[in-house]
Structure formats: structure tokens, C-alpha cells
Amino acid sequence: MEPLRVENVTVVLNGQEVIKDVSFSIKKEGLYVIVGPNGGGKTTLVRTIMNLLKPARGSVYIFDQPNYEYLQRNVVGYLPQRSSFRRFFPIRVYDVVKMGLREAKNERDLIMTALEKVGMRQFSQVNFSTLSGGQQQRVLIARAIVSQPKLLVLDEPVTGLDYESQNEFYLLIKSFVEDGTTVLMVTHDVGFAMDFSDQIFCINRTLVCHISSQDKFSMDSFLVKLYGYGVKPLTHGHGEGE
Amino acid sequence: MMSFLELYQRSLLAGILTAISTAIMGVYVVFRRMAFFGDAIAHVGFAAAAIGVILGFSSFFSALILCVLVSLLLGRISRRSLGEDAAIGVLFSLTMAVGIVLFSVAKKQRSLTSQLFGDVLTVTNSDLLYLLMITGIVVFFNIFFKDALVHFTFDEDFTRLMRPKIDLVYQLFLVILAISVVVGVRTVGVILVSAFLIIPASTATISLKDYRWAFIFAPLLSSISVVLGLLLSLGIDAPPGALMVLVQGAMFFAALFLRR
Incomplete structure (x- = not known):
């Protein structure tokens, strides 16, 4: 295919x-x-x-x-251009990554694994808007890969x-x-x-x-x-x- | 205190229900930067109510129907980026002028004043029923579609990809927003209803690290402003709606000051 x-x-x-x-x-x-x-x-x-x-x-x-x-x-998995999201919306990193899942029984495991892969596991409860540009991009990559596309x-x-x-x-x-x-x-x-x-x-x-x-x-x-x-x-x- | 509750029982309930429904919808309005949108809908409601009065229909239902239609139209305009702010600005002033002219021609100055400033002290049982229904719809809608609405507010493109029906949910959001504004007009009037949408939600979001708290704090702060506004109106000879907004303003600046 x-x-x-x-x-x-x-x-x-x-x-x-x-x-x-x-x-x-x-x-x-x-x-x-x-x-x-x-x-x-x-x-x-x-x-x-x-x-x-x-x-x-x-x-x-x-x-x-x-x-x-x-x-x-x-x-x-999709990572749009950086301008597509509202930068100052107070949302946790965990919730941003969750956006990349449709339905999953082991939601928490998938999210934490995706964050682990991009080296952001310890930031899961942090407000996304407070991260640096590079860290935000890593979180958005985690969101793109969380469904293991x-x-x-x-x-x-x-x-x-x-x-x-x-x-x-x-x-x-x-x-x-x-x-x-x-x-x-x-x-x-x-x-x-x-x-x-x-x-x-x-x-x-x-x-x-x-x-x-x-x-x-x-x-x-x-x-x-x-x-x-x-x-x-x-x-x-x-x-x-x- | 007992006499206050007896005297203002209906007003208090109407005010709190208005506070809850507008503040919850207001959180999205603030985050999505749609403040002007709420104002425009309220002013369309004003013109629609005038048309209803002239033609002998219920001013409430004519406002409701026209506001829902216009909010869906504005939603389309904003998606196509055809100068949303200018379109709303034109609509906003035009409908205000239409409303004033029609109310004046119909010689219904009293209706004009109650549309502009609301009348929380004269709410009827049917007003309370409408308020209860719309507050229930707002709460239910926000619980059921919370994730979809929050995701769409944060990142529209990505949400469209993950949730192909999100535009339908957003249209529903605009309809419910229009209804809650029209119902709020009955309580606090065209001029102040946008304050109920914007100020408590803005205050609640000033220093929060998680959007979830905004959905608790905004209705709470707005409800407190209703109680304090009504209490103040006992001592000051001023409309309770305006006093409620003054309390909301004080809360907003206090939050701003405390954050610094």
C-alpha cells in the first residue's frame, strides 16, 4: 500500500x-x-x-x-503551522496531547508514552502557554504521534x-x-x-x-x-x- | 435579610440564572475573542423586539428567531474571513438605529427602556421558566461537548481534523449563545448583557493556569455580582443591572491588581 x-x-x-x-x-x-x-x-x-x-x-x-x-x-499525525493555535489559552500539556486521540481505553498510557518519546513527560501537568517555543513544538509532536499513526x-x-x-x-x-x-x-x-x-x-x-x-x-x-x-x-x- | 429574599426572590433567581448561562458561554467568547459578537447579537435582539412590538408578535420570540439566524450568519462570515469586525460593526449600529426608530414610531417608550436596560425587578414566572430552560441547555451543552469546544477554541484546524463534525457543534454553540444573550436582555438589557458575557469570564481567566477553573469561577463571580447589585439597589436609587455590572467591574480590576 x-x-x-x-x-x-x-x-x-x-x-x-x-x-x-x-x-x-x-x-x-x-x-x-x-x-x-x-x-x-x-x-x-x-x-x-x-x-x-x-x-x-x-x-x-x-x-x-x-x-x-x-x-x-x-x-x-498532523503538526500544523505554529500560528494555528491560541498561544495564551490556559491548557495543560496533558490536555493538548489528548487532542490527538479519538477514543482510547488506555488514554493515560498513550499520552504519557507520547510525552516520554519527545522528552516532555515531566511537563504533563504544566500550562502549555508557559513553555518555550521548542518545548511547545515537542508537545505538539507528541499530540501528532499519540495515536501511533x-x-x-x-x-x-x-x-x-x-x-x-x-x-x-x-x-x-x-x-x-x-x-x-x-x-x-x-x-x-x-x-x-x-x-x-x-x-x-x-x-x-x-x-x-x-x-x-x-x-x-x-x-x-x-x-x-x-x-x-x-x-x-x-x-x-x-x-x-x- | 429575610425581607430582601422575599422581596427579590424572583429577581435574585433570574439574575443568578442569567449570570450562570452568560458567564459559561462568556468563557468561550473571551478565549475566542468574540466579545463584539455578543454585543452585535444583543443589538439585533433589540431591533427584532421592536419589529415584534410593531407587528404585534411576542418581542421575545421575534428576538430569539432573528438572533439565532444572525449569529449563524456571523459565524459563516467569520469562517470566510470577510472582515468580521466591520460586518459586525455595521450590523450593530444599523440594528440599534432600526430598534430606536421602530420603538419611537410605535410610541412604546416603556418597551424601549426595558429593552435597553432590562428589568430584573419585574421578571415573571414565564421569564423564569425560559431562564431555567436556557441555563439547563447551556450547562448540559457544555458538559456534553466540553472537550470538543475547548479543543476547537485552542486549535481549530487540528480539531477539524480529529472531529469532522466540529463545525456542526460550533453552529449549535452560536445558536445557544444567541439564545442566552436574548434571555439575558430581558434581565439586564441590551446595553449590559455583553458585560455579563465578558467581565466575569475575563476576571476568571486573568491568572488561571487551567481553563477548567474559568467555568467554575466565572459563573460564581457573576452570581455574586447579582446578589451584591441587588443589595446595593436597596440603598442606592439606581437600576440593579447597572449596579451588578459595577460590582463585576470592581472584581475585574481587583483581580488585575492582585495578579500584579
């Missing part, structure tokens, strides 16, 4: 085609990354996969079932995190992949995508390129494909002498 198949998806928002004719598939478990410029339709694509947006044309299949049918009966979809999970928290987060993601979970992640971190992912899907209103880990390619040609023009890394000129 294919974890995910996106077929000719076009999404129209406020009369405009935000993404057009996007098709790709994930054939086996692993780490898959969506990259693309701001406004390129990455989040729209993810929200369509999660059935939060209806495509004008095309279909999405999760484990060979239409996404809306699969999502009614099963849980796909086979597919995990993460929308820009490291945006706004410091360097150390980003690294910890990437290690966590890799551990999920090693445990057999399929992870689809939206990121702006092209370096991470090139180093660690099995496949990269480049979205700029449509699928502009599709690179697998076996492909040989240069960063320059990749960036040209992604942005449509060459992007030179910014240098500060330290130590070059004037």
Missing part, C-alpha cells in the same frame, strides 16, 4: 488557483520533504492532503483510500526555533522514521532536505521538481528549478581582507 498518492490536485482559493495539477506519490515508508518559496502553495497542499481544504480537481489517497474516507476511520505530516515544524532546538527536532523526526513511520515534512531548510530525506518534492504553484536521494544534482541547479532563477548564498566576507 502506498502511504500517499496525490493525483492532479488543483486548489482554488478566492477565485485563484493556488496549486495546479500537482501529482506525486510516496511508495514506501521514509522521510519525504516538500520545499518551495513562500506563497508557493506548500501549506495549501498539506491542508488538502489532510482534507482541511477540498481540491477543485484531483484526488488524494492515503494508504490507497480517498483521504476523506481514510481520515474518518484513522488518524494521520503510520503517516505523519509536519508543516514547517522548525520555523521560529533556535539552532539547538532545530537539531533536537530533526533527531526526533529521524527516530520516528527509523521506527517505521512515514514522515512528510514541509520545510525551508533545503540543506536538511538534501541531506536526510528520501525524496524532495519542490512546489511552486505546481510540482516543479522531484528529487530522490539517489539522484545526483548540484545545489545551484536545484535552486534554479525551485525558484526559477539562481539564488546565491549570502556571505559576510569575514576574513577575506579589504
Whole structure:
């Protein structure tokens, strides 16, 4: 069974085609990354996969079932963009993670196990709004994995995190992949995508390129494909002498 | 004290029931930043009551029907992000103007005053019955859908994913919110009903670490304000509704001060 198949998806928002004719598939478990410029339709694509947006044309299949049918009966772990929740709502970490469960007899065990995996077990009774950005992100990951889903979809999970928290987060993601979970992640971190992912899907209103880990390619040609023009890394000129 | 209870028995009960229903709904209104929404519904109720008076219908039921319809419409507008605050602002002033004109044309100044400021001292047995019913519905609804409403308040997208029928629950929430506002108008009036929605809930949430306490403290504080407001009205020649809101305001600033 294919974890995910996106077929000719076009999404129209406020009369405009935000993404057009996007098709790709994930054939086996692993780490898959969506990259693309701001406004390129990455989040729209993810929200369509999660059935939060209806495509004008095309279909999405999760484990060979239409996404809306699969999502009614099963849980796909989902980490939305950081702006989606009310940051100052006084809710305990335990209750945030509980949101990721539909019905479970061993609710407490599942929640505490998920918190353990992300290193936040000791914070279960703490007010979520008092945590740091990195800790909040860990709790939201625990919420995404608490139902032990086979597919995990993460929308820009490291945006706004410091360097150390980003690294910890990437290690966590890799551990999920090693445990057999399929992870689809939206990121702006092209370096991470090139180093660690099995496949990269480049979205700029449509699928502009599709690179697998076996492909040989240069960063320059990749960036040209992604942005449509060459992007030179910014240098500060330290130590070059004037 | 006995004479106070005898004299104000119905008013006290009506006030406390209003306090409980509006404060519980108010917790969501405050967390979801919908304060303006409650105001708009109350003002629609004012215009609808005026239409009811002119056409000879029950002002209560005409207000109830129109408010429910408008709250569902506002709920749709807010989902589509078509400038919710501006839409509510237009509706808010327009319905106020319609209400004043209609009440004046119908020469029903007394009805106008009771709509604007409520009349907790003249509540009837049928008013009490409506209040009891809506308070029961509010409490039951909040117990039954507590998790869904709290999750939706915290993170809408994620809740839509986990609970595909959440939009239906939210529509029901808007209907019950509209009904509790209309019923509250009878007790404290159009102008002060939004205070009952907002102030006790805001006071209860000022320094809480867990939302659960807000659902206990908000109705409690609001009920205390009803009792104190009625007691004060014995000594001060002022409308009890306004005195209740003054007590709520004092509680809010005290909580703010204590938090610092």
C-alpha cells in the first residue's frame, strides 16, 4: 500500500488557483520533504492532503483510500503551522496531547508514552502557554504521534526555533522514521532536505521538481528549478581582507 | 435579610440564572475573542423586539428567531474571513438605529427602556421558566461537548481534523449563545448583557493556569455580582443591572491588581 498518492490536485482559493495539477506519490515508508518559496502553495497542499481544504480537481489517497474516507476511520499525525493555535489559552500539556486521540481505553498510557518519546513527560501537568517555543513544538509532536499513526505530516515544524532546538527536532523526526513511520515534512531548510530525506518534492504553484536521494544534482541547479532563477548564498566576507 | 429574599426572590433567581448561562458561554467568547459578537447579537435582539412590538408578535420570540439566524450568519462570515469586525460593526449600529426608530414610531417608550436596560425587578414566572430552560441547555451543552469546544477554541484546524463534525457543534454553540444573550436582555438589557458575557469570564481567566477553573469561577463571580447589585439597589436609587455590572467591574480590576 502506498502511504500517499496525490493525483492532479488543483486548489482554488478566492477565485485563484493556488496549486495546479500537482501529482506525486510516496511508495514506501521514509522521510519525504516538500520545499518551495513562500506563497508557493506548500501549506495549501498539506491542508488538502489532510482534507482541511477540498481540491477543485484531483484526488488524494492515503494508504490507497480517498483521504476523506481514510481520515474518518484513522488518524494521520498532523503538526500544523505554529500560528494555528491560541498561544495564551490556559491548557495543560496533558490536555493538548489528548487532542490527538479519538477514543482510547488506555488514554493515560498513550499520552504519557507520547510525552516520554519527545522528552516532555515531566511537563504533563504544566500550562502549555508557559513553555518555550521548542518545548511547545515537542508537545505538539507528541499530540501528532499519540495515536501511533503510520503517516505523519509536519508543516514547517522548525520555523521560529533556535539552532539547538532545530537539531533536537530533526533527531526526533529521524527516530520516528527509523521506527517505521512515514514522515512528510514541509520545510525551508533545503540543506536538511538534501541531506536526510528520501525524496524532495519542490512546489511552486505546481510540482516543479522531484528529487530522490539517489539522484545526483548540484545545489545551484536545484535552486534554479525551485525558484526559477539562481539564488546565491549570502556571505559576510569575514576574513577575506579589504 | 429575610425581607430582601422575599422581596427579590424572583429577581435574585433570574439574575443568578442569567449570570450562570452568560458567564459559561462568556468563557468561550473571551478565549475566542468574540466579545463584539455578543454585543452585535444583543443589538439585533433589540431591533427584532421592536419589529415584534410593531407587528404585534411576542418581542421575545421575534428576538430569539432573528438572533439565532444572525449569529449563524456571523459565524459563516467569520469562517470566510470577510472582515468580521466591520460586518459586525455595521450590523450593530444599523440594528440599534432600526430598534430606536421602530420603538419611537410605535410610541412604546416603556418597551424601549426595558429593552435597553432590562428589568430584573419585574421578571415573571414565564421569564423564569425560559431562564431555567436556557441555563439547563447551556450547562448540559457544555458538559456534553466540553472537550470538543475547548479543543476547537485552542486549535481549530487540528480539531477539524480529529472531529469532522466540529463545525456542526460550533453552529449549535452560536445558536445557544444567541439564545442566552436574548434571555439575558430581558434581565439586564441590551446595553449590559455583553458585560455579563465578558467581565466575569475575563476576571476568571486573568491568572488561571487551567481553563477548567474559568467555568467554575466565572459563573460564581457573576452570581455574586447579582446578589451584591441587588443589595446595593436597596440603598442606592439606581437600576440593579447597572449596579451588578459595577460590582463585576470592581472584581475585574481587583483581580488585575492582585495578579500584579
